[in-house]
Amino acid sequence: MAAKFTILIRAFGTNPMFYRDCLESLNALNYPDWELIVLDENPGMDVQWITSEMFPEESRVIYRKVKNKHGLSYAYNIGVHFASGEYIVLLGQHDRLSINTLDELDEALKNADVVYSDHDELIESNRMNPHFKPDYNEELLRHIPYIGKFICFRKNLYMKVGEFHEKLEFYPVYDFLFRLKENKVRIGHIPALLYHERVVDEAVPKEIRAKMLREYATVVLAHLKRIGLEASVSPDKKLRFLNVSYDAPTYKNHRDEYLFLHDKNVRIRGKKYLQRMYEVLSQPDVGIVGARFLHYDFTVDNCGYIFGREGIAYPACYNQSVFSEGYEYRAILPQDVSMVDVGCAMIDSKLYRHVGGFGANLDGRDIMLDFCLKAQAAGRRVVFLPDVVCYRKLTENISTSSSNSLIMERWHDKLKIGDSFYNENLPVGLDNYQLY
Secondary structure, three states: OOOOEEEEEEEOOOOHHHHHHHHHHHHOOOOOOEEEEEEEOOOOOHHHHHHHHHOOOOOOEEEEEOOOOOHHHHHHHHHHHHOOOOEEEEOOOOOEEOOOHHHHHHHHOOOOOEEEEEEEEEEOOEEEEEEOOOOOOHHHHOOOOOOOOOOEEEHHHHHHHOOOOOOOOOOHHHHHHHHHHHOOOOEEEEEEEEEEEEOOOOOOOHHHHHHHHHHHHHHHHHHHHHOOOOEEEEEOOOOOOEEEEEOOOOHHHHHHHEEEEEOOOOEEOOOOHHHHHHHHHOOOOEEEEEEEEEOOOOEEEEOOEEEOOOOOEEEOOOOOEOOOOOHHHOOOOOEEOOEOOOOEEEEEHHHHHHOOOOOOOOOOOHHHHHHHHHHHHOOOEEEEEEEEEEEOOOOOOOOOHHHHHHHHHHOHHHHHHOOOOOOOOOOOOOOOOOOO
């Protein structure tokens, strides 16, 4: 039996033409069992008239006038309260859903409690700027709200973790998402452009962007405190994302807790890299921390690695300019990855012993790929740390066919799914993180 979805739209400062366009996308949905709750904060009656015009005799459409200036959280809390659906879908008033969005959500929710998808942007009548996202990425989410606006979740989770916090103006949904994750819910991702976000304003004013990031910093800091991590969180100077610095004892007093791998041909820039890596490694769920590798010709060697279904590890952002931020800030933000470079890495010593060290009969990149996959199978994260920078001459570290065969045999089920930290819509190979 198909699940029922409740779609929530908060209408505020509504553009009538774009709102009508949003409702047209709902009219076109293939999926039969859904209801719409419109929460109107506008002073006039335009939204009510347009809703009635688009759905003249539709019992599954509920219109409610709500108190003006009480904010997004207030509207969503009212909407969830009146929702009769098993699942809640959050939809922007000017945005569109693809015709098969609810069908895809229904399938994904068989193995998840919360689901998000890729999205692109609607600029006038054109779909542009696709945002291809990884599966849930804990470290990345602490630095940037990469998931976007489109989230679907089980209604009973709302009862479990509590309502949206009404003091939050911009990011109550992310505060809600962090609280869900703290309760160990399953967060799924659909690698498809199911959501189309309308770009109405050309640019958000600097003071508003600063206010938004300060609020996100508050949300992230509260999350870290709830899970027992002390950190300082602040917006970066260009107001693009957050900088997160974890508080930890000095690495010098805890040398027995980690192994530091450093290839003799690798030069590490700066002096505080061990402390910076240890601060990240000291988190209970982190097992491996790796660095960013550059060539001497001002190009990237790797920002961690991506594995393909054929068991080959490819260097992320390979040969891109060192001055590039990378696709969706991939080259400059800390994030969870499937593999880091063995030439400079810090490993939890207990994890090393627990998984039996490095695998036998492997060579090239397969040695570290196998170890990182074992770490993740043991429930530990592998984190790429871009502000630890290493230099290395152009080298080939390709695995032999016999080593690759062993990797394919050991990790067949994992490899056939694909790299969860890389989006399957992007090219796999040396030219990764590229849009053509």
